[in-house]
Amino acid sequence: MASAGGAAPFWRAAGMTYITYTNICANLVRNCLKEPFKAEAMSREKVHFSLSKWVDGKPEKPTIRSEGSEH
Amino acid sequence: MAMAALRREGRRFATPLLSSPVRSSVISHSQEELPNGVRSISTQIVRNRMKSVKNIQKITKAMKMVAASKLRAVQTRTENSRGLWQPFTALLGDAPSVDVKKSVIVTISSDKGLCGGINSTSVKISRILHKLSSGPEKETKYVILGEKAKAQLIRDSKQDISLSITELQKNPLNYTQVSVLADDILKNVEFDALKIVFNNVPKLLLQWTFAPTCYAIMERESEAGGKLGELDSYEIEGAETKGEVLQNLAEFQFSCILFNGVLENACSEQGARMSAMDSSSRNAGDMLDRLTLTYNRTRQASITTELIEIISGASALEG
Numbered sequence: 001m002a003s004a005g006g007a008a009p010f011w012r013a014a015g016m017t018y019i020t021y022t023n024i025c026a027n028l029v030r031n032c033l034k035e036p037f038k039a040e041a042m043s044r045e046k047v048h049f050s051l052s053k054w055v056d057g058k059p060e061k062p063t064i065r066s067e068g069s070e071h
Numbered sequence: 072m073a074m075a076a077l078r079r080e081g082r083r084f085a086t087p088l089l090s091s092p093v094r095s096s097v098i099s100h101s102q103e104e105l106p107n108g109v110r111s112i113s114t115q116i117v118r119n120r121m122k123s124v125k126n127i128q129k130i131t132k133a134m135k136m137v138a139a140s141k142l143r144a145v146q147t148r149t150e151n152s153r154g155l156w157q158p159f160t161a162l163l164g165d166a167p168s169v170d171v172k173k174s175v176i177v178t179i180s181s182d183k184g185l186c187g188g189i190n191s192t193s194v195k196i197s198r199i200l201h202k203l204s205s206g207p208e209k210e211t212k213y214v215i216l217g218e219k220a221k222a223q224l225i226r227d228s229k230q231d232i233s234l235s236i237t238e239l240q241k242n243p244l245n246y247t248q249v250s251v252l253a254d255d256i257l258k259n260v261e262f263d264a265l266k267i268v269f270n271n272v273p274k275l276l277l278q279w280t281f282a283p284t285c286y287a288i289m290e291r292e293s294e295a296g297g298k299l300g301e302l303d304s305y306e307i308e309g310a311e312t313k314g315e316v317l318q319n320l321a322e323f324q325f326s327c328i329l330f331n332g333v334l335e336n337a338c339s340e341q342g343a344r345m346s347a348m349d350s351s352s353r354n355a356g357d358m359l360d361r362l363t364l365t366y367n368r369t370r371q372a373s374i375t376t377e378l379i380e381i382i383s384g385a386s387a388l389e390g
Binding site: 043051 | 232233234236238241242248250255257258259315323
């Protein structure tokens with residue numbers, strides 16, 4: 001973290017938001033758990049929703065973000 | 072209905088004294104579709120209705136139990152999640168009425184119905200907010216979570232919808248999911264201020280008679296104009312500037328508030344469904360009582376009719 005004062009941290013320069021960054025870190029931490037706890041923690045990671053962007057009052061085809069784990 | 076039947080029978084009673092008395096009580100409780108002149112008072116219709124109303128009552132009672140158990144599960148998580156955003160509000164302040172060019176209203180609603188009026192209130196509040204923050208050079212867009220709000224907002228605000236998200240509750244709600252969602256919203260939608268509308272849970276959740284509810288609006292201003300205030304009294308490690316820290320915090324705050332909003336909405340949805348199913352079971356019970364009374368009256372009327380015929384037939388025989 002000893003970058004020049006004012007420079008963005010590496011992840012923001014790469015286009016990630018803070019939320020994405022923390023999610024990846026959390027994912028890594030969850031992967032470090034031992035077995036019985038790991039399964040519980042993995043269940044907290046499931047992502048599923050269906051997103052559709054609207055352009056000019058018309059919905060586009062929805063994309064389903066369904067991931068076992070973030071990224 | 073029973074009185075009319077009795078009157079009908081009374082009129083017919085006048086004639087069969089002279090006609091053949093043998094055609095007596097084969098009638099009993101059944102069939103519609105009989106030719107004119109044949110006496111019958113049917114209890115079949117009433118019985119069918121009673122059966123279907125009873126089934127509906129069983130279903131609504133079961134739905135109420137299911138909603139109650141789901142409510143218990145979500146409630147503890149909701150209360151715990153309140154601790155996520157309260158420090159933020161204490162630190163960074165909340166700005167409920169900030170005047171910005173581009174504002175985005177995030178409306179949280181449920182995917183399934185039969186939950187009372189909560190989705191309508193959310194949509195109503197969103198529309199009011201939209202009107203409040205519209206004006207020349209100002210733009211307001213909707214981001215819709217949930218099917219029900221989408222259905223209502225499509226009708227008149229099609230042009231203003233920018234994103235719609237459904238199937239959120241397929242897996243149990245967790246922070247990861249909501250944060251991915253928040254991330255998507257942040258990346259796809261331009262805004263200066265975000266307003267989140269959801270149904271809040273009142274404190275009296277312990278009683279069975281849940282009365283839905285109020286709503287809550289939380290607003291989040293973009294980091295550029297955020298209040299720095301008390302952040303000065305904290306020491307910041309690392310070489311990040313305060314601006315960067317604020318930006319991170321602002322994104323995290325949005326994600327936390329959205330998480331709490333989604334949970335609270337789920338809680339109110341289950342509670343509202345519980346109370347809606349409860350009142351519908353009670354209505355079904357009332358309807359069942361009334362139908363039972365009608366059924367009994369009809370049955371007694373038909374018995375009376377039979378008796379009258381027998382007696383009249385017998386007396387006709389004796390001459």
